[in-house]
Amino acid sequence: MVVASQSLQELCINSIRFLAIDAVQKANSGHPGLPMGAAPMAFALWDRFLRFNPKNPKWFNRDRFVLSAGHGCMLQYALLYLTGYDSVGIEDIKQFRQWGSKTPGHPENFETEGVEVTTGPLGQGIANAVGLAMAEAHLAAMFNKSDAAVVDHYTYAIVGDGCNMEGISGEACSLAGHLGLGKLIALYDDNHISIDGFTDLSFTEDVGKRFEAYGWHVLHVPDGNTNVDAIAAAIEAAKKVTDKPSLIKVTTTIGYGSPNKSNSHDSHGAALGVDEVAATRKELGWEYPEFEIPQDALAHFRKAVDRGASAEAEWQQTLATYKTKYPEDAAVFERMISGKLPANWADCLPTYTPESKKDATRNQSGATLNAIAGTLPELFGGSADLAPSNKTLIKGGGDFKKGEYKNKNLRFGVREHGMGAICNGLALHGSGLIPYGATFLVFTDYMRNAIRLSALSQAGVIWVMTHDSIALGEDGPTHQPVEHIASLRMIPGLIVYRPADGNETSGAYKVAVEQAKAEKPAPTLLALSRQGLPNLAGSSIEKAEKGAYVLSDSDGTPDIILIGTGSEVALCVDAAAKLTAEGKKVRVVSMPCWEMFEAQDAAYQESVLPKAVTTRLAVEAGVTFGWGRYAGSEDNVIGVNRYGASCPGGVALKEFGFTVENVVSKAKSLLG
């Protein structure tokens, strides 16, 4: 590698800095301080190490770069522009933080090619990076041969003090250390400033020592503002340690170059101001007008285009060899990275009849996961230390651990939030992996931001959430979800399924897998019962896919429609039988998924829930909030609008009114 001269390096680094300074100033909004301080480390990484192809941002074997300190996104946009990505031109940079621009206020993978994951909520990015590195390790173990390594890249992240304060980063990094992810390298922008001021206000721990405790290889570059060679040497050293992830603490000055605002939170989250921008130009000897990059710098950066093309060409050569020598593996590999599913994959999904064993949907979920795993090698997931309860173990899959990266079962430990962001990273690796993450439904509260980000960033994750109501019983109100199903339904883009039996569970997985592989992938969350449920007459995978369907019906127009989800559908069926015996015309609608039902056409929706039939009763063991949409009013719902209680599950259901008698009685009162 030919290293640029000292002066050229400075020119390049200042190019990054002033693109950030000027864009933030033009928008009068944003975070100039991080790009100004982290420009040298970013330059060292992108100029000397990072393998990427600007003209093919999705080149499979690229190194992954994550700006975990996402507020510093102008750093990333500057690098994308300078190195020649088509996704970010100088006009885009001038549109920083404007409506419809490709340069939003935090990095968004769904807006800007070259951005791998969506960051900004602190700590998510480094946890995503752990997921990306796990994906690489897993795929390499699955596919690589001694003479053809088709999967072989590093994952780099830039993290800030904020990321390191967040619990999610601790969770993910502890796991990364445990797994010995040697190709994960994090650069810690140690600038001693957060929004409140100097980090000594709240953050005086020894971060390096903590990462050593996690099992990481830790290095320190004390002069990160100026010593590009030292940063590069540290990255080089990090790459040489192959059995541990590396943290390179790079001590920098936030807002470096700003005479009055550097080393202060004043440069963190606001434009420097016209005068200070001018003073910074003077301080750093920057003679160029705003948004103008000196030709020498641009030309140097743009060498990345040829470098990237060569790197990809070399990999294509490796892939060609691989295809020749290992055609079967290559076929799977190419199918996976193309995002396609095998034809008829869904034939593997279990089906059930009313004679099938009464069972909990968590058990049926376990059976389905195992069936899918036998057909789709890209299924890859696990539980946050609740595998025996969540029923998520793939039999014979082995545990994914240090040196055994081919194995299929992820053991996240009691780290829900980390698990969430890791799953997002696995999905956004873009290699066709279908990750799943599991815990108790109530603990979606521990990982809600990661679930939200899976929907926002189009990460096709399957969230397997068991113990989905007060019916879990004895563990009590801290473990009994009440508001959770409703609160998850309102996350835009998240598909929430609460299946009633085995067929609906299979249907939920059919949707989940297909959505994970869609052009714009969507995550699916499954809410599954702890307790056994009967397999219903009239359920099917196809019907469940529609989100809601008529499970049983009356002759002619119904007097009342009972709408149930999950474990309460069977209750509706039993209540309907009693009501029918008393001469009422009753339709039962099973509604495992609001979102899929709303995606159906109006005619289908009308066929299930005719507008003319206004007497309706919904039954769901959760809050009634929002059920007015289908039941007409929240008063027409049997639900749970308080906390649960510790007692056997059957007792809880009875005490909270989930009995045939109560459903019948409420239905009669609605029928008048």
Place this chain on the structure above:
Amino acid sequence: MVVASQSLQELCINSIRFLAIDAVQKANSGHPGLPMGAAPMAFALWDRFLRFNPKNPKWFNRDRFVLSAGHGCMLQYALLYLTGYDSVGIEDIKQFRQWGSKTPGHPENFETEGVEVTTGPLGQGIANAVGLAMAEAHLAAMFNKSDAAVVDHYTYAIVGDGCNMEGISGEACSLAGHLGLGKLIALYDDNHISIDGFTDLSFTEDVGKRFEAYGWHVLHVPDGNTNVDAIAAAIEAAKKVTDKPSLIKVTTTIGYGSPNKSNSHDSHGAALGVDEVAATRKELGWEYPEFEIPQDALAHFRKAVDRGASAEAEWQQTLATYKTKYPEDAAVFERMISGKLPANWADCLPTYTPESKKDATRNQSGATLNAIAGTLPELFGGSADLAPSNKTLIKGGGDFKKGEYKNKNLRFGVREHGMGAICNGLALHGSGLIPYGATFLVFTDYMRNAIRLSALSQAGVIWVMTHDSIALGEDGPTHQPVEHIASLRMIPGLIVYRPADGNETSGAYKVAVEQAKAEKPAPTLLALSRQGLPNLAGSSIEKAEKGAYVLSDSDGTPDIILIGTGSEVALCVDAAAKLTAEGKKVRVVSMPCWEMFEAQDAAYQESVLPKAVTTRLAVEAGVTFGWGRYAGSEDNVIGVNRYGASCPGGVALKEFGFTVENVVSKAKSLLG
């Protein structure tokens, strides 16, 4: 202190073990393994160190004990029973995990006297303990005199591997180390087992070294199953280190004494089974029938009653001295710990007129907090590194830090979840403190379980959440809350306020403070604007307290009711003016709080939202989910049912339809 003989100690420790074993077996549900392994450390602590008064569980100056590994709650119930609390008798233990019992499946402070905080969701307890220790440090600094220390107790916690894997514990413990909370002592039940199996599946970090990195004093007792003296010596040593919290890693065996299930996850979360219970009796030489405690052991435990009475009497003496010598301080202290508010405290709340400066409610919140702080010394809180944005700094309050515990401003760092549980601990210290914790509304997703637990466990916390809609602008969809307000409204027991102006902000704080001091305290969450808003004609503190009220009205029965919350109320007012000019009869209802409105009587509710007026339009910059309750249908709502976008806030509001024109147009279409 007279230490019990070795054989008596064993008898006592086995008494704890078998109460747990038998109760779990009777319930056929629960977690016997932790109590069996942790009984020696619990005995050492409760027998030799913990100061408490079983006959007055709320004695102010008691040491606080937190079982962070809450699933092991039978340990705590056994201790409460054995040491003579009236709250847990042997019959209660036989009712473990049954409907209506005092011995639910995880410790619940609101069910069982002697339980300080509600645990079970892992990591919450140790973070609560950090809050308890901070409360002690703060109150001691506020009130203690060199000759009269009325606040002087330790906070002890038992934490498990699960707690230590959770990010929330890392956040809270990093802060505890930073703050140097010397009177916080955590016993780490290092049993190497979690639900999935041996912790080496996912958790191989060096926990002790991590805590050292946080600034903790770390000790290790390798033979924690048997060596009570070593545990006691470690606690003694921990107490001697006064400038750092201490972690005592006590290596134990889960399910100790069970011949076939010890050191296995089989003893973690299920009853041992009749045969194994018998085998364990044999193994440990326990000859007593179930639920029977040998008299020697019970007599020894019950010495706690006299010990506790003496300890409290001694403290009462100190308090008497204090009252004599420092009557003014004593008056404040006694008022605070009585939970009462000073008469007329609410006179401090700012009021506004339409002529007052247009301002963001986050700024008005800041002014209100400062006003309250001048009147109520118990106000004590801060932000998760967003103080300048959340406007939560108490001017002149100083920063609460090591050695400066009298200061008022908490600097939580970027640790939302830890902040949440710490605030719960501050509230549940029971000393009248009114804690507040602040971040951006979207980051309630990082701390949702702690918010839920504040409601469940009756912790009177004020959650100050700013930047409450897409109107925050440039930071983009990762920072723009959309579903959050609705999703928080559905948490049972949480009061959610979204004030429209200064008076409503003051009203929200009036409710929040009073709820914090209620007999059954409730937390209040405030959703506050980033952007400036006009002060409305017709708003008042009193009206805002009712949750919803008629802000402006038509002559006679309205044709339409516009319902707004927060920043959208002013929009409704402007739209109403236009509609009125066009001859429509329009009522505007400002609805800052659903929960308080629903707490009003039916007549008041009818006076605000008459059933007969069915043409309604709600306007709120969030999901429409659930608004059918007041608007008749979610179709009658102008809301945001997708993710936001990065752009200036005004542009976002316009693009998403929050304009007078759109409200007028939608209103007209509803009017037909």
